[in-house]
Amino acid sequence: MNSFATAELRSTHLVRAIAETPRNYRVLTGERPTGPLHLGHFFGSIVERLRLQNAGVESFLILADYQVITDRDSMPRVREYVHGAVLDYLAAGMDPEQTTIFTHSSVPALNQLLLPFLSLVTEAELHRNPTVKAELAASGRALSGLLLTYPVHQAADILFCKGNLVPIGKDNLPHVEMTRVIARRFNERYGKVFPEPDALLTATPEVPGLDGRKMSKSYGNAISLGMSPDETTQVIRRTTTDSERRITFDPRSRPGISALLSTAALCLGEAPESIADGLGDAGSGALKKLTSDAVNDFLAGHRERRADLSKDPALVREILKRGNERANHEANQTLDEVRMAMGTHY
Structure with missing residues (x-):
């Protein structure tokens, strides 16, 4: 059985298990804030996040602003895009009491996981990742070290909070598989610290952009949620x-x-x-x-x-402050466990 068929079968079992014991699962999900959220985000991910939140699954929602560095055109407006995304999450029904909303750059301990994780993968494995290939082709630029290691960044995003469930479309399955490999190799080398997260394959529709291609900010074919x-x-x-x-x-x-x-x-x-x-x-x-x-x-x-x-200018700042504090607490605990396991706790 190939990896997709295996993940699909596992997802079928997960749906039942989540319904029975939602508190056994912790979700990590999110996106790169490279532009305003659009209808593709709403139908492709927000609907599923709301379903899991309302089912009682603990969720962490990352706005991966550090990963926007690979998109040079978006970086000058990243703060605007982060704030806009939080407003859209809240308007859609995301509850910051149930879902921890935080920014990548605000959690130093998360990013410290990159060094040990990078030691567990090969250059060839990174080059094979389809998202790296697609992002490189779309950029028209030379392959940067940051883009090449993008799958390892995603593994750190998932594992810093011991996430064991990642809702994705089938195109993102390689990222979860890479995360499982990293977790397994770390545990085998240093002792059990991380869960091997499962991919929850979602049956969400792919929303076409207005030119027939996939709806994407980079294609300029999207209907933003915040448009008039x-x-x-x-x-x-x-x-x-x-x-x-x-x-x-x-x-x-x-x-x-x-x-x-x-x-x-x-x-x-x-x-x-x-x-x-x-x-x-x-x-x-x-x-x-x-x-x-x-x-x-x-x-x-x-x-x-x-x-x-949006009438309350302090609302987004307060939600991100609380979310970043919670994410830092989780990341610091995990990093302490990693240091103990590796023998670098002094």
Whole structure:
């Protein structure tokens, strides 16, 4: 059985186990704050985080600002993106009493795990990681040491708090597998310290961007959660479509039309084919209006809550302060255990 099939089978068992004993699990999840959060984040990760939080699973949510260093264009605005992400988390329903929200750069002991972890992997293993390959291709720059060691940074993010559950899509499975390898090799060499975390493969949809590619900040094809209704409408109006009036769902041949249908379908809870049938020969203008209305209606409550939250300028600072304190407590305890195991506790 290949690694994906094994992880898929394990995920099926995990869903039942989590429902029965949620307190046996600790989740680590998060993202790099390289831009505003968008619909892809909402459907692709936030929905699953809320489900686990509300099921009673303890969660740590990292805003990996140090990992933004590899994205030179985003770094000057990283503080803005971190604050915006926290507002979106809160507006979506993340509860800082149940979910620890913290920033990578604020937890020194987490980053001290990198040195022993780097000693446990080979250069060849790092080069094989698909995310490293994809990020290198997208950057158009030489491979930096930081980008090459990105999988080890993610292992430190997961293991600093003894995370044993990582909700991911199948594309990120190699990162969890690398983390399991690092945990296993450390335990074999120095004694049992870390759990080998399980990947919880989520059946979340891939949200297409408005050009048919995956929705991504770097592609400029995203609908941000914090956009105004007018901004959303303007972005959707600019979507490249075609001259055929009949609306059909055909992602390969009609990426723009199909991306709009997929976006509307997610927000309306319908199948894209059904929406296409309903529009018939109405043309792309009608499809763009339907999609704009669907997105704006879907995000109306989120945007209202976000606007209310943003009225308190101290709120985000206080949540990050508390989250960073909690993360530092966990990281310091783990680093003490690592030093004891390695014989470097003086």
